[in-house]
Amino acid sequence: MTDIDPSEYSDVWVFVEDHDGDVMSVSWELLNEAKTLVEETGEELVALVIGEDVDGVVEEAIARGADRVLVADDGVFEPYRADPYGEQFRAMVEERKPSIVLIGGTHTGRDFAGRVAVPTHAGLTADCTEIDVAEDGVLQARRPAFGGNVLATIICEEHRPQMATIRPGVFEAAPPENDRDGEIERVDVVVEEADTLTEVLERSTGETADVTEADRIVAAGGGIDGDLEPIRRLADALGAEIAASRHAVDEGWVDGSRQIGQTGKTVRPELYVAVGISGAVQHLEGMNDSEVVVAINNDPNAPIFDHADYGIVGDLFEVCPELADALEGAEQPEVTL
Template identity: 40%
Template sequence: MASIATPSVLRAARTRLYPSARSIFNSQLSAYQRLLSTLAILEQRGGKLQPSSLATIAAAQKLGGSVTGFVAGASVKGSAAAEAAKIKDLEKVVAVENEAYEKGLPENFAPLLAENIRSGNYTHVIGAHSAFGKNLLPRVAALLDVQQISDITAIESEDTFVRPIYAGNVILTVQSTDPIKVITVRGTAFQGVETEGGSAEIVDGVDPKAASTTEWVSEDLAKSDRPDLATASRVVSGGRGLKSKEEFERLIPPLADSLGAAIGASRAAVDSGFADNSLQVGQTGKNVAPQLYLAVGISGAIQHLAGMKDSKVIAAINKDPEAPIFQVADVGLVGDLFEKVPELTEKLKQ
């Protein structure tokens, strides 16, 4: 006759077995992590690493195992690759010097990256959820016949990741069984990389010299002495409530300068021509998480909130006390922005 264990017996059994089971689990986990090998895709512009590269490395280091950086372009060994080699806990940097990859055109960069992934036998490939990463990594995933995991904000294990969907209203946990995990990461969710103290080896990558069906013609970049929007510790954003481009330029830059802040804008403001597209914050723009986010004349549509709700302190100025932005704001000022913003700017200058 089979005996039935009582709850107290089961608890005692678990107590006796748990220490050894935990030890075995930890040793197996440690052994598995040693087998992990992650390739972090580094973005460079003019030989200088972009801030998004640091978030990529931070996410790769969180996975455990060895971390290798990858960079390609003209003369990158003496510039971007050398800069990356100083990052602490980066094992090596794979560099491919070729003018054809300088602008990161995905038509030839994707075959280049896929070839180096195969030759390096990497288990994970991580890039930033930036314009560069979103353009490149889906093509790489297709070449490797795996499914990409996009815009992750947390890593639970080597095969389980967390990402927001529906403009951040739902948090999804995704588990992948693909042999190679191709991932893009949200830059604001991964920080803390030490940029000095490392001594990674710089090695030559494989260059398949893939032909590109596109040609880089030119670019017209907005230049500013203000902090970069994606990495700024303070951001002042203007919305449709400013009513015109002239009013946007009259009110927002002086306020931003008085705070030492970057300038952002809502999609409504960008679509109305008040601000450049590069300043757009939101689901279809940039994700920011500054210490201070000041929203001026922004109602707080869900698409905008998705790009800034991780900010440490959110302040808002709006004449509508029922505006959705006040539901997430830590500090709110109800009033006419055309009166309040100049007054606030003057007080900050003093």
Template identity: 35%
Template sequence: MSILVIAEHDNQSIKAATLNSVTAALQCGGDVHVLVAGANAGAAAQQAAQIAGVKKVLHADAAHLGDGLAENVAAQVVAVAEGYTHILAPATAYGKNIAPRVAALLDVAQVSEITKVDTPDTFERPIYAGNAIATVQSGDKVKVVTVRATGFDAAAGLGGTAAVESVPAVEDTGLSSFVGRTVSKLDRPELTSAKIIVSGGRGLGSGENFTKVLEPLADKLGAALGASRAAVDAGFVPNDYQVGQTGKIVAPQLYVAVGVSGAIQHLAGMKDSKVIVAINKDPEAPIFSVADYGLVGDLFTLVPEMASAL
């Protein structure tokens, strides 16, 4: 049995969510191969070869694969899919764009956002914003699966000695074209990979208070900044900050929720955090139901005191 993991990368390096997908693949059993489809992506392929547990790296290189257009990458996956029992992709924007197309082209059902592998054909995935766990069994000859990164530990990025095999690149499908990319550049850690996150909610009252109250604490902790949907909808911060079911799913070592009430959709995105600290003036706020430590009081007093004590 062989399992294929679709690597998310920037042509130079492998994205962190790929390592979590490799762990899920290893739990399915069999040999794990990684597909790196890109343009001048030799460095990414070599990095993939060093991931612990990977037996082989398939490297497809062509200009039309360089920007990760879903139609072209999906066609490349299907071109090498023969002989694989499972095809896994990270449940990121990249993976969610490609995996459904692969499943459709292979005429199989997709199993989405798994958090546990029970057996090679049976998986667990959250439903109802994480309030229930569904056990899904697939009878398809090829299992196309997306992997929620927070459900699996990352595979070691070093220690592997996989062979890198070049495979023919498919022709450009011509179904889409790359127009441009606007990349947000932050001095802080990237939200989905940060070990510490300080997150603000509507209780902060304004975008200025995010800067004045939260940033000093985040600076002291070396943390990424996040936000609830209510704070994003109110225009306090850009939607890149949003944590939750409709934002980014995170599971840092420490999550500090400041002025976040704890709506279901927000909890679905952060309740797997290792340690959760909540600061809110409402003792009945739902966030306290998942918090390991809670402070009830005025955040405009408590947060500066916390920052000054660090």
């Protein structure tokens, strides 16, 4: 076991996840939240940008709150692959010794975090929903555990860096301030294409819906039985985004980027309408902070009714279109940018 001296490690790093110049919004959420950590510790907030032709991303990272940006810009880093990203990250950690590293809990973020925590012997906590730092610099990484009924605080006292993946949508991003100053530092790229173990043959991403931004959401569960039409109809009437439970995503009825819950996103809209969703704790975790929750389910004993403000027991294929008709006269939401 390698003993390290935690006092040699400082600064908070945020991994900025970009795909071909498109940054996942969770990265900006983390950069904003991490400001409160460095205010506490008096350290630097460092954004880590790895990719190819990332100048735009680097500038935005400063505008979004980074004091310093570490840039590894090379063709070997586009598209993302765990092995070259892992090698590069390891070299940077060994050279610069960050105390805390925060990573968005997307598929890519979890793939990356799991890879890099091992060679650096970091403590890694998954899917955190709250973070703060104690006086001794120890990160308090909190995550729902045991099906969401308890909040566990995970700490890492003797190892560095202290790493955490954070669930998308839990924190809010700050708007960019274009006159902010920050340092840009280009690091040595330590990976060569010949050393990589993988090759991406094809990558296809459609629209990546950001349900975390929506003010109103209609969410589909297993009860829809593959028919999204009632959900679309109701969402149209409400001016709402469509989301889904894990069940509906696993069945392939709704894209995974719209999944709400423990392994999906956390949302806090003004209105959340759960349609044909039983209300498993894993799902509730992702939507419990919604202002108003409405449940439509044919099972009067479904747990979702205990977590809803208004509920109706009925066949969703009848209730949704009727409700859409009844609401059609209601005011449309103001457009928010």
